[in-house]
Amino acid sequence: MISMVFETKPSSFADQVYGRILDEILSGAFAPGSRLPGENDLSETFGVSRPVVRQALARLRVDGLVEARRGSGTYVLSRPSDNLTDVTSLTDVSRFLRYQELRLSIEGEAAALAAERRTEKALSDIVRAHEHFAQQIGHGTFDAESDRTFHLAILDATGNEFFRGALEGNGVVLSDFMGISLSITRTGSTDRARKVVSEHTDIVEAIRKRDAVWARAAMELHIIHARRRLTDRTLDP
Amino acid sequence: MISMVFETKPSSFADQVYGRILDEILSGAFAPGSRLPGENDLSETFGVSRPVVRQALARLRVDGLVEARRGSGTYVLSRPSDNLTDVTSLTDVSRFLRYQELRLSIEGEAAALAAERRTEKALSDIVRAHEHFAQQIGHGTFDAESDRTFHLAILDATGNEFFRGALEGNGVVLSDFMGISLSITRTGSTDRARKVVSEHTDIVEAIRKRDAVWARAAMELHIIHARRRLTDRTLDP
Amino acid sequence: MISMVFETKPSSFADQVYGRILDEILSGAFAPGSRLPGENDLSETFGVSRPVVRQALARLRVDGLVEARRGSGTYVLSRPSDNLTDVTSLTDVSRFLRYQELRLSIEGEAAALAAERRTEKALSDIVRAHEHFAQQIGHGTFDAESDRTFHLAILDATGNEFFRGALEGNGVVLSDFMGISLSITRTGSTDRARKVVSEHTDIVEAIRKRDAVWARAAMELHIIHARRRLTDRTLDP
Amino acid sequence: MISMVFETKPSSFADQVYGRILDEILSGAFAPGSRLPGENDLSETFGVSRPVVRQALARLRVDGLVEARRGSGTYVLSRPSDNLTDVTSLTDVSRFLRYQELRLSIEGEAAALAAERRTEKALSDIVRAHEHFAQQIGHGTFDAESDRTFHLAILDATGNEFFRGALEGNGVVLSDFMGISLSITRTGSTDRARKVVSEHTDIVEAIRKRDAVWARAAMELHIIHARRRLTDRTLDP
Numbered sequence: 001m002i003s004m005v006f007e008t009k010p011s012s013f014a015d016q017v018y019g020r021i022l023d024e025i026l027s028g029a030f031a032p033g034s035r036l037p038g039e040n041d042l043s044e045t046f047g048v049s050r051p052v053v054r055q056a057l058a059r060l061r062v063d064g065l066v067e068a069r070r071g072s073g074t075y076v077l078s079r080p081s082d083n084l085t086d087v088t089s090l091t092d093v094s095r096f097l098r099y100q101e102l103r104l105s106i107e108g109e110a111a112a113l114a115a116e117r118r119t120e121k122a123l124s125d126i127v128r129a130h131e132h133f134a135q136q137i138g139h140g141t142f143d144a145e146s147d148r149t150f151h152l153a154i155l156d157a158t159g160n161e162f163f164r165g166a167l168e169g170n171g172v173v174l175s176d177f178m179g180i181s182l183s184i185t186r187t188g189s190t191d192r193a194r195k196v197v198s199e200h201t202d203i204v205e206a207i208r209k210r211d212a213v214w215a216r217a218a219m220e221l222h223i224i225h226a227r228r229r230l231t232d233r234t235l236d237p
Numbered sequence: 238m239i240s241m242v243f244e245t246k247p248s249s250f251a252d253q254v255y256g257r258i259l260d261e262i263l264s265g266a267f268a269p270g271s272r273l274p275g276e277n278d279l280s281e282t283f284g285v286s287r288p289v290v291r292q293a294l295a296r297l298r299v300d301g302l303v304e305a306r307r308g309s310g311t312y313v314l315s316r317p318s319d320n321l322t323d324v325t326s327l328t329d330v331s332r333f334l335r336y337q338e339l340r341l342s343i344e345g346e347a348a349a350l351a352a353e354r355r356t357e358k359a360l361s362d363i364v365r366a367h368e369h370f371a372q373q374i375g376h377g378t379f380d381a382e383s384d385r386t387f388h389l390a391i392l393d394a395t396g397n398e399f400f401r402g403a404l405e406g407n408g409v410v411l412s413d414f415m416g417i418s419l420s421i422t423r424t425g426s427t428d429r430a431r432k433v434v435s436e437h438t439d440i441v442e443a444i445r446k447r448d449a450v451w452a453r454a455a456m457e458l459h460i461i462h463a464r465r466r467l468t469d470r471t472l473d474p
Numbered sequence: 475m476i477s478m479v480f481e482t483k484p485s486s487f488a489d490q491v492y493g494r495i496l497d498e499i500l501s502g503a504f505a506p507g508s509r510l511p512g513e514n515d516l517s518e519t520f521g522v523s524r525p526v527v528r529q530a531l532a533r534l535r536v537d538g539l540v541e542a543r544r545g546s547g548t549y550v551l552s553r554p555s556d557n558l559t560d561v562t563s564l565t566d567v568s569r570f571l572r573y574q575e576l577r578l579s580i581e582g583e584a585a586a587l588a589a590e591r592r593t594e595k596a597l598s599d600i601v602r603a604h605e606h607f608a609q610q611i612g613h614g615t616f617d618a619e620s621d622r623t624f625h626l627a628i629l630d631a632t633g634n635e636f637f638r639g640a641l642e643g644n645g646v647v648l649s650d651f652m653g654i655s656l657s658i659t660r661t662g663s664t665d666r667a668r669k670v671v672s673e674h675t676d677i678v679e680a681i682r683k684r685d686a687v688w689a690r691a692a693m694e695l696h697i698i699h700a701r702r703r704l705t706d707r708t709l710d711p
Numbered sequence: 712m713i714s715m716v717f718e719t720k721p722s723s724f725a726d727q728v729y730g731r732i733l734d735e736i737l738s739g740a741f742a743p744g745s746r747l748p749g750e751n752d753l754s755e756t757f758g759v760s761r762p763v764v765r766q767a768l769a770r771l772r773v774d775g776l777v778e779a780r781r782g783s784g785t786y787v788l789s790r791p792s793d794n795l796t797d798v799t800s801l802t803d804v805s806r807f808l809r810y811q812e813l814r815l816s817i818e819g820e821a822a823a824l825a826a827e828r829r830t831e832k833a834l835s836d837i838v839r840a841h842e843h844f845a846q847q848i849g850h851g852t853f854d855a856e857s858d859r860t861f862h863l864a865i866l867d868a869t870g871n872e873f874f875r876g877a878l879e880g881n882g883v884v885l886s887d888f889m890g891i892s893l894s895i896t897r898t899g900s901t902d903r904a905r906k907v908v909s910e911h912t913d914i915v916e917a918i919r920k921r922d923a924v925w926a927r928a929a930m931e932l933h934i935i936h937a938r939r940r941l942t943d944r945t946l947d948p
Binding site: 055058059062098099101102104105106109110113117159160161162163165166167169172 | 292295296299335336338339341342343346347350354396397398399400402403404406409
């Protein structure tokens, strides 16, 4: 199901180099705290131009996997969870994280608007989707489709149909990417699953209380945590 | 060309009621400062249910055309430019404004990311599009396609292909809606056209200087002004 | 110690009316879901002018205790924790919540800047303060001064001395207000105390990873939760 | 009068090094586009430790005067207006810019809250202050006290007295710093003065129309422009 998302165009060179460096970080060959080879070396190793290497490094920085220290080079910051490789191809991780970046921008705003404008009907749609998802998690089931229903109910509570269209369209469906997050959660601890549900509860309370500032912060933190859970094994509770 | 956008689905009842109230505001029948008829009266007049009336009123409030005074009713705030009716059907105005709401969320964030990450190549694409548009405006030409190229160049400078996809897709193209804004600008004063160009210049400078906070504020204000220029004739400089 | 904050000027009429309505909500006389008396009645009951009543109601709305329903009146939304009256005078609650509003604006931005600019020294100051506070909570001690040290360490990590000055000065010290929050937490469940520590941990991780967006959202949500824990007994985990 | 602000504590080493590098940029010795000497060289030249040099460079970057290029060094970005030296001591420029950073955070939020909550009385205070300042500018007078009155009226329209206290206190008064901005504006072109007034007008319109998003963006851009007008001579219209 996940593959659908990635059929639209072949992985860019930068995504491939990103995937190969990520592979070395995952295997522990590039350990947290150690310095990556220089741009010239990486460019030779992977047989690509330096701009492509730079683009891959830029994304790894944005994703919080490496950090540039001024005048010194690029250092590994964190090592993702092992089971990342079980759930998706590494060249897809970069695309996943870019999609999360878009979600952060759109869903934070949508949650705020939903808090301001939600009707009773819209609230009950959100609550029902929330309870369904929480029940499934309680039974050990991680269903991307239920997670998607919850997030779409919030997008729709804005009363602005363009918000849903901004996240889904052009062959992309929210649940494709959620599959990756939930797989990480499933293979993680029970605590992690409980944390996801508790983040959803917080978002629902904010929208119920019509508190736009709360709703925005709660949604943003939820999406940021999802991204971090993927790229950093130490964040497992 | 504009009609393309609106073929996808018929206008909702709320959009139609929105359009009819807007028509009365435009004609001056509902003048700025005066009170709108109550929900019951509007519901009877237009032959729709009260929830539909409430939805239309909610959108008029969000769009800054009317304001609710607690315990007193709904009052007209501003009267849009006459030539609004020349450029689009009134039931489309609400959809246009909802699209602007999405743009505000996505393009503000995109401008900030573009400022942080832009390559020299991406900057020169932005500058070229900006200069082309400014030249056209200088010659009295208002080309939605040039405006679109400028905004897309900024979306692409994020290095995240999902930002462009969020604004265009599902049969919607940025320039369809821009056509409405530019028509208003064209039929307006020269000062108004100069102001649009000067706002673009500000955005370009922010991205050139890699100042994300500046880029976000400048882009947001640009989109807010575009919305306000449409709904308020007194904002013409 | 808390009284210090409030010596500077006598409570305004609006704060006093706020306190008296809050008292009725606390006692259950005005229950969640019920409608408050109209402005005229409240004005007569308390012997103050209608503008003063309106100001008090406006603050109760902002604080999430009541909600205005269009054309219908003002309804009670939530009932604060009983022990609110043990820890502070009710006319002070409004001032406390206004101070939290300022904190939201300043500390969210400060956390983002701290994530971007923190030196190793600044990070270790933050971590030390965090561990000290967490240890105390672990031993059942709730020390406003330790909480203050943690938050000030983040303000100082911005490298901008004006951030600390904006929160403390004019006779106000961060810990005075924190005393109120912590008292509520102390008299609450152990879960509540653990939640405060876990929110601090999240902020520290965001600053450690130099993730400004994460740091801002985590700090904002922490302050919003503190406000909500005060005004809503149902939010106790 | 400006000196008052800076009497509270002697300039830090970092501020002094900042001032001396800024002096070289102003004189043209370090021209836009050229590379600054390395940290070691600057440390020797100024007789201070490398951490102090790094702190000064970090602030110059934040202020948009220089930019770090990865693996290459620090380059001069822009050259401030000559008359900067007429109005303030160079070691004070850094403090001024840090104060602007605080203003950005507080006044953006305050403008949004003012738009949501302003009474008719609060609006008329803002409008009167605005008209007074605009008239003075029209007569060629640049009065920091009038500018301060305008900004304080907006802070007070939040109904939250802590916002004013956050900007003024601890011996700092808003107008001290405004003196610097207005001096730059006065010695600049008439166009620049007109631009400041037009930015104030935009903020007033946003608050009048109760549009919080507009008010925030307009206020933020106003403060960002003030900072940029100080540090970049090419931004003069």
